[in-house]
Amino acid sequence: AQSVAQPEDQVNVAEGNPLTVKCTYSVSGNPYLFWYVQYPNRGLQFLLKYITGDNLVKGSYGFEAEFNKSQTSFHLKKPSALVSDSALYFCAVVGGGNKLTFGTGTQLKVEL
Amino acid sequence: NAGVTQTPKFRVLKTGQSMTLLCAQDMNHEYMYWYRQDPGMGLRLIHYSVGEGTTAKGEVPDGYNVSRLKKQNFLLGLESAAPSQTSVYFCASDDRAGELFFGEGSRLTVL
Incomplete structure (x- = not known):
């Protein structure tokens, strides 16, 4: 069965600094990987996905993610964090039956 | 839209009561899902549907039932609510694997 691990419950970063939110995965076959963001009291919103091709995927709001097959990782990155980026971020992988399996989430806090 | x-x-709800959560989507999506979100556990799939008239069990289906009588609607039922079902429930839909559109959530407390 597929699984996703987000090793950090919370990530703190100063505004203007680069940010990284980590994700590792386990799946048989080729991975389909996703990042979602959840703002307080809202549903999740799709950020970006990796299906195949270029290992660096660009998504919404200036976010990007790097797929690394040898390390089975799909870390979310942004060159310059904003206070408005503060939210809960979920990594997810598609496995059997085309169903998404989500990680436990990482709370990102961007401070002035 | x-x-x-x-x-x-x-x-x-009080323990033992029943209720139904309704999800409606206007994007003509084939796939619909019900998740529950609990602190420290991420989102867990309860049931899902791959088209009108179909349903299937997800990761945590016990204590829940679902129906998809119309393509745009996906109902989640609790026949006899338990405190362990206190959670935030999210419905989602998509037309291909992965790019899910989520509702705003339904916060359920079972006393």
Whole structure:
């Protein structure tokens, strides 16, 4: 069965600094990987996905993610964090039956 | 364009009571899902549907039932609510694997 691990419950970063939110995965076959963001009291919103091709995927709001097959990782990155980026971020992988399996989430806090 | 709409947004139940959560989507999506979100556990799939008239069990189906009588609607039922079902429930839909559209959530408290 597929699984996703987000090793950090919370990530703190100063505004203007680069940010990284980590994700590792386990799946048989080729991975389909996703990042979602959840703002307080809202549903999740799709950020970006990796299906195949270029290992660096660009998504919404200036976010990007790097797929690394040898390390089975799909870390979310942004060159310059904003206070408005503060939210809960979920990594997810598609496995059997085309169903998404989500990680436990990482709370990102961007401070002035 | 409403997207995915969940009703009700909040509900308090007593143990043993029943209720139904309604999810409606206006994007003509084939796939619909019900998740529950609990602190430290991420989102867990309860049931899902790959088309009108179909349903299937997800990761945590016990204590829940679902129906998809119309393509745009996906109902989640609790026949006899338990405190362990206190959670935030999210409905989602998509037309291909992965890019899910989520509702705003339904917060359920079972006393």
